[in-house]
Every structure is written in structure tokens, then in C-alpha cells.
Amino acid sequence: MRSKDNMEMRPATRDDASAMLGLLQSVCEEGSALPFIDGIDEHMIDHIWLAARGCVLACGNGEVLGMYRYGPAMPGRGSHIATATFLVGEHARGRGVGRALVEHCMASAKAAGFRAMQFNQVLGSNQPALALYRSLGFAVIGTVPKAFDHIVHGCVDAHIMYREL
Template sequence: MSTPAETDSPAPGWDIRPATGRDWPAIWEILEPVIRAGETFTWDRDTTEHQARERWFKQAPGQTFVAAGRGEFEGAVLGTGELHANQGGGGSHVANAGYLVAPAHGGKGVARALCAYSLDAARAAGFRAMQFNAVVESNVRAVAAWQSLGFEILATIPDAFLHPRLGYVGLHLMYRNL
């Protein structure tokens, strides 16, 4: 029997699943404008498509995944994420991840769902914690979303990111145990 909360709220219009090579054109369509804008990712703004694909697709125990649309958005990639070890060797038990959402689907909970998926996937892969090394402090929606999922800001590195409009802003180091 369903509880009122379960029946009152509709299921999201997406499923999160591992990405395949066939997803790359849609992932690139989301990723490229973010790279070129230079406002939230620390990647070189002239990263090529080939370089981006090699960097975004991860090997086990990491993975790359997508939020694939259902219903009205059937077949569309609404967002994407990637999960990997933050460091090698003695630091390989801490995960790191990144997420991107198609502009038309921003503010609908897709990024939060991608992060929640990656937390579960990281736990299942044996990681003990997740760390975000470089969350641009002016990306307040992302900061709030990650905090709502239990991440805390451990430090802010002042003036560590050159934002194309705002000038130098800080980068947050965010962390949570799994």
C-alpha cells in the first residue's frame, strides 16, 4: 500500500543509467557550452570534443551515467554525470564526481538526482567518502544542492578560479562520508 506522500508526488521524468557510446553526442551537446562558458568547470575552455570524451568517460570502479528522459522527453539525455576515484593509491577510497544538466532541464532536480545516484554508486563500488575538489563559489545552486545532500564546505580557496564575468572567485572543497 502506498503512503500519501508516495501517491501525491509524481515520479521524475527520467531514469538514471550508465552511459553508452551512443549517448556521447547528447552528452557533448550539454558539456560543450559549459566548457566554453568557463563559469563552473575548471576545464580548459578550448578542450576539444575528443579530449572531453576521453576525460568524461570513466573506467571501473568509476562510471559515466545519464539522466535519460521518460514520457514527454523519451530518449533525450537531460543530464550526465561521472564518478571516479579522487586520487590513486592510498587516496583511492575517496570518490569524486561531476554533473551537468541540459539548460532546458535546469532547476528540476536532475543534478540533485545525478548526485544522489553517484553517492549510491560510489558506496556500492566500495568508496568510503566523496570529495568535490573545485566547486566554484559563485555556482550557488550547485553549492546548495550538494549541501542538501550532506556535503560540507571544508575550505574555500580564495581567488582560485578566474570567472569570465566575475573575475577571481573562490573554489570550495566539499566533502561527505558515505
């Protein structure tokens, strides 16, 4: 699927692992959105990202701009609620990539039978993500105080956000 800006949304494959790893490592090194410090390697790409229920890349001009993965938030009786992780490369921010990824993910999760989506760690310091999720109908349903050790701001709150699909 291509957008008006010639951005392609497509399922990730094993052939994308190197580009995915580079994006994941870059975002994790920023220390401002994802909790991962160690083990950011091809094993993580294979077993957490590519093994997810859905793993999609946003690509443009021959490069990976962002990616997401989604799957059940919980096993068994909680498996009707999806959770997801989104990454947008620093070079691609402010261009609508995040919105395209979240909208695509919500549609994919709904088509797969999920009834709602829950994000377990949206940082209070990540104002762009909070604004995006709120604009798409997500609400903060809880806050974990000082849950994330931000590289610049120290310990910041993490919000749990939710919306029905």
C-alpha cells in the same frame, strides 16, 4: 531507473558520445562552472568521461538532461575517496535533475566501495550547487581563493567539499 518525472538514469555508452559532447560544450561555454576551455572534443568524452569508473546520464523525453562521472579522487592510498563531476543542461535546471544525479552518484560510489566523496572545485558563485551539496550533507572543508576565472564575476573562490558515504 526512472523517477516520478519520467527521468531515466542510465550508464552512458559510446553511442551517447555526441549528445554528451554537446552538453559538455554548452556548459563549458557558459564559463560559470567548469574550467575547460580547450580540448572539449570526443577524445575528452572517451578518455575522461566514458573511461571513468562510472558515467551516468539523466535522460527525459529523448534528450540528455544531465550527466555525471565519478572515480577515485587519488590513486593508491587515497583511492577510497571518490570525486565526481556533474553537468545539468541549462534547459533542464530547476527540475531536480542535479539532485537526482548527485544522489545516484553517491549510491553508486558507496556500492562500489568508496567510503567518502570529495568535490575539489565548487565555485562560491554557484549558489544552487552549494545549496544542493549542503542539503545532501556535504561540508566545505577548504577554500582556494580566486581559483576560477568566472566569465561574469572574474576570479571567484573555489570550495572543497566533503562527506562520508
